[in-house]
Amino acid sequence: MGSPIHITSEIGKLESVILKRPGHEVENITPDTMERLLFDDIPYLPIAQEEHDFFADTLRQNGIEVLYLEKLAAEAVADPKVKDQFLEQMISESGYLSGPIHDALKEYLLSFDNQDMINKIMAGVRKNEVNLTYQSLQELAEDADYPFYMDPMPNLYFTRDPAASIGDGLSINRMTFKARQRESMFMEYIIKYHPRFANKGLHVWRSRNHTSHIEGGDELVLSDHVFAIGVSQRTTANAIEDIAKHLFEDHKSNFDTVIAIKIPHNHAMMHLDTVLTMIDYDKFTVHPAILTKGGKVDTYTLHPGKEDGELEIKYNDDLKEVLKEALGLDDLDLIPTGNGDPIVAAREQWNDGSNTLAIAPGEVVTYDRNYVSNDLLRKHGILVHEVRSSELARGRGGPRCMSMPIVRQDLKK
Numbered sequence: 001m002g003s004p005i006h007i008t009s010e011i012g013k014l015e016s017v018i019l020k021r022p023g024h025e026v027e028n029i030t031p032d033t034m035e036r037l038l039f040d041d042i043p044y045l046p047i048a049q050e051e052h053d054f055f056a057d058t059l060r061q062n063g064i065e066v067l068y069l070e071k072l073a074a075e076a077v078a079d080p081k082v083k084d085q086f087l088e089q090m091i092s093e094s095g096y097l098s099g100p101i102h103d104a105l106k107e108y109l110l111s112f113d114n115q116d117m118i119n120k121i122m123a124g125v126r127k128n129e130v131n132l133t134y135q136s137l138q139e140l141a142e143d144a145d146y147p148f149y150m151d152p153m154p155n156l157y158f159t160r161d162p163a164a165s166i167g168d169g170l171s172i173n174r175m176t177f178k179a180r181q182r183e184s185m186f187m188e189y190i191i192k193y194h195p196r197f198a199n200k201g202l203h204v205w206r207s208r209n210h211t212s213h214i215e216g217g218d219e220l221v222l223s224d225h226v227f228a229i230g231v232s233q234r235t236t237a238n239a240i241e242d243i244a245k246h247l248f249e250d251h252k253s254n255f256d257t258v259i260a261i262k263i264p265h266n267h268a269m270m271h272l273d274t275v276l277t278m279i280d281y282d283k284f285t286v287h288p289a290i291l292t293k294g295g296k297v298d299t300y301t302l303h304p305g306k307e308d309g310e311l312e313i314k315y316n317d318d319l320k321e322v323l324k325e326a327l328g329l330d331d332l333d334l335i336p337t338g339n340g341d342p343i344v345a346a347r348e349q350w351n352d353g354s355n356t357l358a359i360a361p362g363e364v365v366t367y368d369r370n371y372v373s374n375d376l377l378r379k380h381g382i383l384v385h386e387v388r389s390s391e392l393a394r395g396r397g398g399p400r401c402m403s404m405p406i407v408r409q410d411l412k413k
């Protein structure tokens with residue numbers, strides 16, 4: 001058996017992927033909390049689940065093993081000592097280091113079996129579910145009207161972001177907004193304690209114990225030695241320098257090139273994969289709005305510097321040239337979302353028209369609603385599997401965001 005994580009491209013035949021089926025966390029969104037929880041509307045859960053099952057089935061029908069984050073997380077805490085440590089950390093990162101609320105939450109969560117406990121943590125814990133033996137100042141003086149002790153984590157079905165596979169390892173991410181910061185703790189425990197991943201020599205290129213941010217939607221493994229990353233609302237330049245140094249310094253990594261691509265900092269384009277994805281050896285989708293009128297975008301290519309720990313940085317504003325050079329290609333097809341029409345492109349990008357998940361070279365999964373972009377992909381020779389998207393799209397993420405590939409076949413050289 002090879003490494004449990006092995007990703008040397010964006011497009012190699014996908015073999016195993018981690019998903020999260022939307023659960024009650026999505027029903028714990030309200031108009032008051034929606035924006036802070038990074039949603040634009042409240043999905044209708046039964047249909048969101050049907051759509052998600054359809055997505056998972058589409059992957060299975062193409063021979064891909066589908067693992068569920070919620071199941072892996074429950075299995076990872078099977079040992080009572082690990083479970084205790086996990087609960088302590090989760091409750092404290094939820095705001096209760098000690099005291100009556102901490103104790104009551106711990107007792108409440110321990111009353112479930114492991115799977116239900118994980119589901120409950122993901123869904124959120126309401127105040128009226130928990131019995132406090134005595135009241136604390138925290139309870140009385142802070143947010144007395146707020147309904148939750150532990151907030152729901154509705155963005156968990158975007159498994160792409162809290163952690164990202166790179167080569168035979170991964171980054172476990174310190175995420176930007178409070179609404180998502182606890183999410184990466186599940187992967188931290190899975191990698192450390194789940195029998196499928198623990199002690200298998202996996203490299204954590206960057207852990208979640210940082211203050212600067214990085215999210216998986218910005219992380220694209222373009223080849224076995226080139227890593228692209230968005231400088232975005234969610235990933236800071238500082239974090240990029242840090243991960244680049246680790247990839248370059250660690251002799252276990254084959255990576256010698258990191259391409260940082262600067263994109264607008266806004267909610268519609270929060271990650272690089274909302275505006276640029278790789279779909280074939282020489283084809284990318286690109287949202288025209290990231291390019292200037294002259295077709296330019298700021299890119300910074302990082303290589304190991306002369307001295308240990310130094311980086312050599314080269315600026316170029318010609319994305320096509322940069323990608324061609326990094327991938328050793330003579331030509332490259334940049335396919336514009338919405339066929340470049342300003343209204344269609346904006347509408348379809350909003351609904352994740354650029355957020356394609358490649359399951360093999362030239363073969364992608366996309367949302368059905370982005371029919372202009374999908375037709376265009378077909379015209380460029382791409383095999384497109386469409387999946388349903390009415391409810392899932394309300395969270396502003398598409399098939400790439402909803403999947404964390406862990407094993408892909410290597411590309412033939």
Ligand SMILES: NC(=[NH2+])NCCC[C@H](N)C(=O)O
Nearest residue numbers: 038158217271395396397401
């Ligand atoms: N890889 C992605 N583009 N993920 C999309 C995540 C959407 C999610 N609502 C957020 O704002 O974080």
